[in-house]
Amino acid sequence: MLKIDNLHAEIDGKEILKGLNLEVNAGEVHAIMGPNGAGKSTLGYVLGGRPGYEVTGGSVMFHPARHAGLVPASASPQAEALADKQTPAQGRGDDHGWVDLLELEPHERAALGLFLGFQYPVEIPGISNVQFLREALNSQRKARGEALLSGGEFLKLARAQADGLGMDQEMLKRPVNVGFSGGEKKRNEMVQMGIIAPRFAILDETDSGLDIDALKAVGEGINRIMRAPDKAVLLITHYERLLEIVAPDFVHVLAGGRIVRSGGIELARQLEAEGYAQVAA
Amino acid sequence: MVELLELPSRREEAWRWSRLDALPELARARHGQAGNAAQHFIGLGGPRLVFVDGVLDEDASELGRVSIGALELATDHPLGRQATGAGWALTLDRDQATDGIEIVHVASGGANHLPARITLAEDAVASVVETYVGEGWANRLTQIELARSARLMRSVRMLQGSGFVSIRDEATVGEGASLVSVFLGAGGMDCRIDDAITCNGAAAYAELGGALLTDGNQRQECAVSLRHDAVNGQSRQIWRAVAKDVSTASLAARVEVARGAQKTDGEQSLRGLLLDRTATINLKPELEIFADDVKCAHGATVGELDARALFYLASRGIAPARARGLLTRAFVADAIDRIGDEATRDAFSVDADAWLEKTL
């Protein structure tokens, strides 16, 4: 579903990602752990297309799995990946299985099914959560040629997702993230993910700043929304606790701008016990 | 009168951001063919007036409690004093109320001048929505007097395609009375809003604000002052300016608290949003306080759209132009949301949206 090959990226002329390789298949959850400043958020931003994060080498190919209407059912991802790498997708993903993610604008990546959960969700005064999310969902649906949701339909969906994550209904009416506590902002990211129902989610430290109950709600939310054969998750985290709930299929250590080790959940437990210095050395 | 057109000089402090050079020519030019006014009525169920080049279109108007006639309004305002002769007046007696009054000013080129007077007796209530469309120079002088506990809601939108709209309001707000004035500049013309409000009764309430949206080579400004002369007064000024291309939007707003006006609570917020770095926004907040026991807060800032917010919206699938529109709209919403009547507020929002759609 996602194939990152020898990715190099810099901010303000400073190289942060230095040849990162990673492959994620549909149905998988990958955790990325690593010390502060390793480049984890940078990876998320580069995949999301944030301005100022310049890719200087490598490629990122994205295949939005069995997304209705997007992908020919018969195509084998691997075969197409190879075929498409010689001839980068031209149709912005509408008619190709594999697309060159780096060619797309951030909003086009979102319409293809990519979701970025922010480490520091942004406050937007003057725009209510409901207004923002309906606009977001309908923008994506429009880009995919799907029917738009009416106000009533949307509200029903939003209420159900807020309930699912234990977020007060009143917070849907409040301006996006304004005056929310750190934990409320993270819950709100998950409510957004539930409403948008992406194919591929990159969740950047969604577990930081959460108390035990909130951590449980968020972990279970990730499982409910994203654990499916046609979806995948890149879970960036510092702590092993969330991983005990979400149970990733793979755990990677990102240090110095590269993946330096990969393994299963036991790697996360080892990191928790021994620290990065030991494991990543 | 044309020969007598004397305009203030930009050397005068109060006019230093103005651009009045087009006015002498407009004052000499002839009127043309007026456009349709009816489409600009919101449908508030009250009196409807259409002025074409400053003259009442009787067939298109239902006056209700509004009267037409010669008005003798004294003023020394350099533009306001040009508005002489026949005008409209609303006079409500004690406890009287009207449904929302709508006035559409259609200009067809050249210049037109119109005086107006609104006089509300004790406990009277009125709301007036004014809309400026067409082209040319529309110049207005409106004098407002609110007696004890009277309430007036005034909403003014300037939607002319080109030309100039100059508005001079002079108001007194009596004891416990309330005046709320909201302006929207969302057309292609230049404009100058020149308000002088005096709260001369105890516990008077005044709100004055709006949004000026400029692009191209436009220039819009407000130069307003709000004076508290009595105790326990409250005032709010919320002004927003959005400027694109090489346009200029200027907000000069002043609060004066006289020596005896203790316990005045005044708040002023002037904010500008530059959509291009080639545009100009001037802010001039002024506080002049001669009483010691008052609460006056003010803030003035100019900025650009928040890049982090733009990326956040984009990451959720919202295209860049739409994201800029949403953030800009949120920026001006504070000012427009002061309009109490929902239908009027919606109509003003639609006009602001139309400007954003066209401009972003």
Ligand SMILES: Nc1ncnc2c1ncn2[C@@H]1O[C@H](COP(=O)(O)OP(=O)(O)O)[C@@H](O)[C@H]1O
């Ligand atoms: N806007 C920026 N300008 C310059 N350097 C940055 C910027 N943002 C992050 N960095 C640097 O990039 C490196 C990686 O940061 P980040 O991706 O946030 O790490 P992590 O999320 O793994 O803690 C750090 O050394 C950080 O100081």
Ligand SMILES: [Mg+2]
């Ligand atoms: Mg980080």
